[in-house]
Amino acid sequence: MKALKILSIIFTAVFVCNIAVAQRGQFLTESAKKRGAEKVKQMTDYIAFIADKSEDYTDRVLYKNKAVKLFIQKCEPYTENFDDGHSVYRQGVTMEVTSLRTRRVVRTPLMKEYLTNLLTLNYDQVKIESTELSEMQVSNLHLIRDNGDEREYSCTVYFEQAFQGYRDGRLWYKDITRKSVKCQIIANWNELDKKWETIVRLGDVHALDTRAN
Amino acid sequence: MKKMLFIAFALCVFALNAVAQEIEMRMLDKHLYKTRVKLVDEFFDRFNLKELHPDQDPRDSSFKEKCLLALFDYEYLWANKDSVGPILDGFIREIVDSGIKINYQDTNWFALAKCHGKMKGKNVVFNLVLTVEKRGEEMYKWVIKEAEGEIFALKPAFTNEKLMLMPDDHETNFMSLRRITTERDDIILNYKGKEFETDQTSVFYSLVHYGLLDIDYVSDLQFVFRQVPGYEFSIINLDRETTNAGWLINSLKKVD
Numbered sequence: 001m002k003a004l005k006i007l008s009i010i011f012t013a014v015f016v017c018n019i020a021v022a023q024r025g026q027f028l029t030e031s032a033k034k035r036g037a038e039k040v041k042q043m044t045d046y047i048a049f050i051a052d053k054s055e056d057y058t059d060r061v062l063y064k065n066k067a068v069k070l071f072i073q074k075c076e077p078y079t080e081n082f083d084d085g086h087s088v089y090r091q092g093v094t095m096e097v098t099s100l101r102t103r104r105v106v107r108t109p110l111m112k113e114y115l116t117n118l119l120t121l122n123y124d125q126v127k128i129e130s131t132e133l134s135e136m137q138v139s140n141l142h143l144i145r146d147n148g149d150e151r152e153y154s155c156t157v158y159f160e161q162a163f164q165g166y167r168d169g170r171l172w173y174k175d176i177t178r179k180s181v182k183c184q185i186i187a188n189w190n191e192l193d194k195k196w197e198t199i200v201r202l203g204d205v206h207a208l209d210t211r212a213n
Numbered sequence: 214m215k216k217m218l219f220i221a222f223a224l225c226v227f228a229l230n231a232v233a234q235e236i237e238m239r240m241l242d243k244h245l246y247k248t249r250v251k252l253v254d255e256f257f258d259r260f261n262l263k264e265l266h267p268d269q270d271p272r273d274s275s276f277k278e279k280c281l282l283a284l285f286d287y288e289y290l291w292a293n294k295d296s297v298g299p300i301l302d303g304f305i306r307e308i309v310d311s312g313i314k315i316n317y318q319d320t321n322w323f324a325l326a327k328c329h330g331k332m333k334g335k336n337v338v339f340n341l342v343l344t345v346e347k348r349g350e351e352m353y354k355w356v357i358k359e360a361e362g363e364i365f366a367l368k369p370a371f372t373n374e375k376l377m378l379m380p381d382d383h384e385t386n387f388m389s390l391r392r393i394t395t396e397r398d399d400i401i402l403n404y405k406g407k408e409f410e411t412d413q414t415s416v417f418y419s420l421v422h423y424g425l426l427d428i429d430y431v432s433d434l435q436f437v438f439r440q441v442p443g444y445e446f447s448i449i450n451l452d453r454e455t456t457n458a459g460w461l462i463n464s465l466k467k468v469d
Binding site: 104129158164210 | 240246317329349
């Protein structure tokens with residue numbers, strides 16, 4: 001009888017722990033995906049500001065520098081070092097632009113180059129509209145690495161961006177691009193606060209340029 | 214079957230009529246955004262009825278069938294109504310009745326990527342087949358299963374009976390091996406054993422390993438699914454300004 005009591009206590013404890021771990025995992029999934037979308041929304045807001053010539057140039061440069069920090073290694077190339085002493089040189093974050101019309105990749109600028117070019121667009125006025133945060137489509141979270149209380153995930157956030165450029169008050173150029181952004185999410189379990197703390201960095205971007213000509 | 218085709222036609226007409234305004238008048242169209250199957254993951258969710266097509270009413274008695282039908286490229290259905298029509302009904306019935314789901318972790322789906330690259334400065338095109346592989350508890354990765362292309366189908370520039378390693382070459386330390394690899398490279402296959410067949414995938418790996426082949430970009434991406442017993446279907450990304458856009462089924466066939 002006593003043994004039965006002890007067994008039932010142990011069983012209950014294990015059961016409760018499993019539930020807690022499962023809930024912890026589920027909560028992480030939901031919050032990590034949300035953080036990924038928020039980071040992409042931050043990027044789209046920065047892009048709109050950087051391109052906006054009505055804003056002060058110094059502020060636009062400041063936002064460009066903020067935008068760069070959203071990305072892995074701040075868009076810079078880096079050397080990835082492995083435990084066994086080997087290393088691989090990694091190019092900086094890039095954006096691959098595919099033309100719907102030609103089905104070809106038309107350009108692959110480094111993200112840093114793309115953000116810098118937004119400062120000097122040849123238009124008097126620019127309008128950029130991006131998908132609202134609540135409507136950004138986020139893929140499933142894929143586990144890359146699990147060290148117990150530290151995990152790394154990858155996911156993709158999809159959004160659309162419409163661009164219109166004006167010269168002398170006339171619409172000069174327009175396009176809509178459909179973008180998929182890779183997100184790297186590092187999650188650390190905070191035992192004190194009993195919650196996951198996530199760091200999100202943006203990675204490569206694939207953009208489909210839907211211009212007809 | 215006729216009923217299914219009629220529904221498909223009706224949905225097609227509806228979708229084609231739901232074209233967005235001219236680009237000058239609009240920036241982004243929210244309805245088109247919601248109906249588009251934007252990510253492959255979203256295709257999975259809609260197929261598994263975890264996410265419903267925004268235009269379908271769950272109170273409709275045939276809403277599951279309509280949601281699945283909405284995952285097809287209507288133009289493909291209409292253009293192939295004679296060949297696809299007879300099997301479409303059975304396909305959708307199979308999914309609805311069995312409750313079959315497709316999952317990322319499944320081993321019976323794969324990606325087919327049409328790659329454009331450069332080999333020794335020349336533009337080349339070839340296909341890669343990629344599958345999902347498990348790499349630990351709850352962790353997966355894509356792997357290259359096969360490579361297929363003209364550049365990997367090694368053939369000698371010409372064949373001739375005289376092109377051979379002589380029967381007594383063993384007496385001169387096989388000096389001839391130096392000759393056959395330095396005098397002319399593109400006839401090396403004249404010296405293979407008759408049983409040997411070249412493996413295109415190994416040729417791909419060798420070329421990349423030795424820095425002779427680079428991939429520049431993927432122009433066309435297709436995913437092939439074999440999870441529904443007796444059927445194989447594939448999806449591609451169809452970009453157009455209608456409510457029938459995004460990752461859609463553009464091929465369906467019966468298989469053994």
